[in-house]
Amino acid sequence: MYAQMVKSEGMKTLDEMSPEERAFQERIDRGEKIEPKEWMPDGYRKTLVRQIGQHAHSEIVGQLPEGNWITRAPTLERKAILLAKVQDEAGHGLYLYSAAETLGVSRDELTGKLLSGKMKYSSIFNYPTLTWADMGAVGWLVDGAAIMNQVPLQRTSYGPYSRAMIRICKEESFHQRQGYAIMMKMARGTPEQKEMAQDALNRFWYPALMMFGPSDKDSVHSAQSMAWKIKMNTNDELRQKFVDETVPQAEYLGLTVPDETLRWNDARGHYDFAQPDWDEFFEVLKGNGPCNRERLEARREAWERGAWFRDGLNAYADKAAARRASASIAAE
Amino acid sequence: MPSLPDMTTPDVMALARDAAASQPHDPHLQDVDLKPAFFDWLCRMGDNTAILGHRISEWCGHGPVLEEDIALANTALDLIGHTQMWLGLAAEVEDAGRTADDLAFLRDAMKYRNVQLVELPNRDMAHTLMREFLFDAWHVEMLTALLQSGSPRVAEIAAKALKEVGYHVERSSDLVVRLGDGTDESHARMQDALDRLWPYAGELFLGDGVDAAVAKAGIAPAPGDLRAAWERTVDAVLDEATLRKPEGRFDVHRGGKQGRHTEHLGFILAEMQFLQRAYPGASW
Amino acid sequence: MSSKEWPLWEIFIRGQHGLNHRHVGSLHAPDAEMAIRHARDVYTRRKEGVSIWAVRSADIVASSPSDKGPLFDPAESKVYRHPTFFDIPDEVGHM
Numbered sequence A: 001m002y003a004q005m006v007k008s009e010g011m012k013t014l015d016e017m018s019p020e021e022r023a024f025q026e027r028i029d030r031g032e033k034i035e036p037k038e039w040m041p042d043g044y045r046k047t048l049v050r051q052i053g054q055h056a057h058s059e060i061v062g063q064l065p066e067g068n069w070i071t072r073a074p075t076l077e078r079k080a081i082l083l084a085k086v087q088d089e090a091g092h093g094l095y096l097y098s099a100a101e102t103l104g105v106s107r108d109e110l111t112g113k114l115l116s117g118k119m120k121y122s123s124i125f126n127y128p129t130l131t132w133a134d135m136g137a138v139g140w141l142v143d144g145a146a147i148m149n150q151v152p153l154q155r156t157s158y159g160p161y162s163r164a165m166i167r168i169c170k171e172e173s174f175h176q177r178q179g180y181a182i183m184m185k186m187a188r189g190t191p192e193q194k195e196m197a198q199d200a201l202n203r204f205w206y207p208a209l210m211m212f213g214p215s216d217k218d219s220v221h222s223a224q225s226m227a228w229k230i231k232m233n234t235n236d237e238l239r240q241k242f243v244d245e246t247v248p249q250a251e252y253l254g255l256t257v258p259d260e261t262l263r264w265n266d267a268r269g270h271y272d273f274a275q276p277d278w279d280e281f282f283e284v285l286k287g288n289g290p291c292n293r294e295r296l297e298a299r300r301e302a303w304e305r306g307a308w309f310r311d312g313l314n315a316y317a318d319k320a321a322a323r324r325a326s327a328s329i330a331a332e
Numbered sequence B: 001m002p003s004l005p006d007m008t009t010p011d012v013m014a015l016a017r018d019a020a021a022s023q024p025h026d027p028h029l030q031d032v033d034l035k036p037a038f039f040d041w042l043c044r045m046g047d048n049t050a051i052l053g054h055r056i057s058e059w060c061g062h063g064p065v066l067e068e069d070i071a072l073a074n075t076a077l078d079l080i081g082h083t084q085m086w087l088g089l090a091a092e093v094e095d096a097g098r099t100a101d102d103l104a105f106l107r108d109a110m111k112y113r114n115v116q117l118v119e120l121p122n123r124d125m126a127h128t129l130m131r132e133f134l135f136d137a138w139h140v141e142m143l144t145a146l147l148q149s150g151s152p153r154v155a156e157i158a159a160k161a162l163k164e165v166g167y168h169v170e171r172s173s174d175l176v177v178r179l180g181d182g183t184d185e186s187h188a189r190m191q192d193a194l195d196r197l198w199p200y201a202g203e204l205f206l207g208d209g210v211d212a213a214v215a216k217a218g219i220a221p222a223p224g225d226l227r228a229a230w231e232r233t234v235d236a237v238l239d240e241a242t243l244r245k246p247e248g249r250f251d252v253h254r255g256g257k258q259g260r261h262t263e264h265l266g267f268i269l270a271e272m273q274f275l276q277r278a279y280p281g282a283s284w
Numbered sequence C: 001m002s003s004k005e006w007p008l009w010e011i012f013i014r015g016q017h018g019l020n021h022r023h024v025g026s027l028h029a030p031d032a033e034m035a036i037r038h039a040r041d042v043y044t045r046r047k048e049g050v051s052i053w054a055v056r057s058a059d060i061v062a063s064s065p066s067d068k069g070p071l072f073d074p075a076e077s078k079v080y081r082h083p084t085f086f087d088i089p090d091e092v093g094h095m
Helices: A019-029 A042-061 A063-067 A076-101 A107-115 A133-153 A159-187 A191-210 A220-227 A235-253 A278-288 A292-305 A307-331 B004-008 B012-021 B035-057 B066-094 B100-106 B125-146 B152-180 B184-205 B209-216 B223-240 B263-272 B274-278 C032-044 C065-077
Strands: A263-265 A270-272 C008-014 C022-028 C051-056
Touching: A042 A063, A042 A076, A042 A107, A042 A159, A042 A220, A042 A292, A063 A076, A063 A133, A063 A292, A076 A107, A076 A159, A076 B035, A076 B066, A076 B100, A076 C022, A107 A292, A133 A159, A133 A191, A133 A235, A159 A191, A159 A235, A191 A235, A191 A278, A235 A270, A278 A292, A292 A307, A307 B152, A307 B184, B035 B066, B035 B100, B035 B125, B035 B209, B035 B263, B066 B100, B066 B125, B066 B152, B066 C022, B066 C032, B100 B274, B125 B152, B125 B184, B125 B223, B152 B184, B152 B223, B152 C032, B184 B223, B263 B274, C008 C032, C022 C032, C032 C051
Parallel strands: none
Antiparallel strands: A263 A270, C008 C022, C008 C051
């Protein structure tokens, strides 16, 4: 998902836990929220920082592939909608960084780790957006996949994370719909538009399936995260749910999902589908996706070119505070 | 919530149409003699906001800090909204079956009527903000004057836009002050931006036959009438920002309002109009 | 890398309906005035008629978790403060 392959720390049984750890786990089991200054296992804190940080980075880097098309949007209305949507992603990044900051890590620190490559963001944003139909496909498939994960995360055990997800879900409701609306226009448009729509689906289908991460049904990390309620479903569950919901939507558009093995399985009550190429996934994570370098470069450049701006405003704030202080001394 | 209300109250065009339907009769829309000048003048208003909105939107995802990235997108969204209203009315006045989108996406540079100031490249945040400030300080005076327009339709658009532009000028002037009086580097960058942009600012106050015709019809003020108030704002802000007002003329570069532009506009339009040009007649 | 990070602010907003200021989230800003402006851009989309408070996160004093017992327990005996305490007949409808 936006937080793929997040390693969580350790996994103990209730018997192996210290009294504090056991009390903590029992609170989570009762559905209580954990709040910033309360005691928490170190592993819980570390895993959350990684996961929330990765999610925040994904929102920020996720501005880029769609941001590509803001200046090329075909109508004034489409331009406004796309700009508003990409702006929302900046806002979501901001909310998530704030949630991470309650765990004692600063936003600049997290940004530094993103720019140095120490922290990851979702693999999906390393794929290029080549035609206007990609704005449809990204909204429909990428936001659609993200929502699968984000809706259950509103119930996550960490209070600030849960509140950020609630706000994000409320704002995201239009993202997937605007993407699907673009796809409908394209799929019912001229032959060239339909061709673009099919091509976008062909290119984004498997990368969208990869967003859920590799199968983790036997993973210790996932089990621990699920016990802590910072992961609510297995990757396979969410991927299946995504396929089940998306295939009929593709059929409605008259587009073909690029999977010859795709068929409804009556016995399971689900679609059977082909797995994405996991070698490709690991290559993208390693930095070898089509756009990894461009994406990080763009973020690095924004950060470095913005240094004088941030410093300038800091300097003014310091001067203004000093002026106020000396004025109030003079008044005494 | 950065932008959700924009999406839930969104369709500016529909709002404008509804408002138009409920509008009292605006005789200027049927004035055949006035039509060419009125159309041109509306395009000037809409093209200024279209091109400046386009430039500011280029920052989305590349801003110096998240909060500023979001604020810039808000400004761009406001300006795109104004464009829809001005060009929508222009299309109505022209009455030739074109829409606001046709005007934005299917006119070539020669037919664009924005001042050259707004089409210059962003370069850095200093140029972006200084340009925005010089424009906002004019924009707010223009819209305020238009509240008194003899054209109810123009006055209505001005009233809607003014709410947002009042905030634009508050924001851009505050940032000019802070960055002007910030570090040595931020001061130098702001001064450099001012020096470079200054010769373009004066075009906002140059009148021609189009301006004279709409002023005579009671639709808009003569451009020169706005200059004194603009200068008061600019002088006060530059002074507080510890920036030096350039000594040279501020109206050296002109012609945008008549369709003579810098090299930059052609590139903006090549990008902006690509889809409409490559797939004529397609619906998006 | 920038030398100094903008401080973190907590943002509280009172909407048009006159209810209490409510915590809506956090943001970074170099000073209080800019924190208010950022809050308008990030959290209110500049709606009219709202009041914004910005408080430096570092200045927030919070009850410490160990106080949790004494501070919050008494309220738990006042169950009538919770809406679900009252049984409303179904015929009355949603309340």
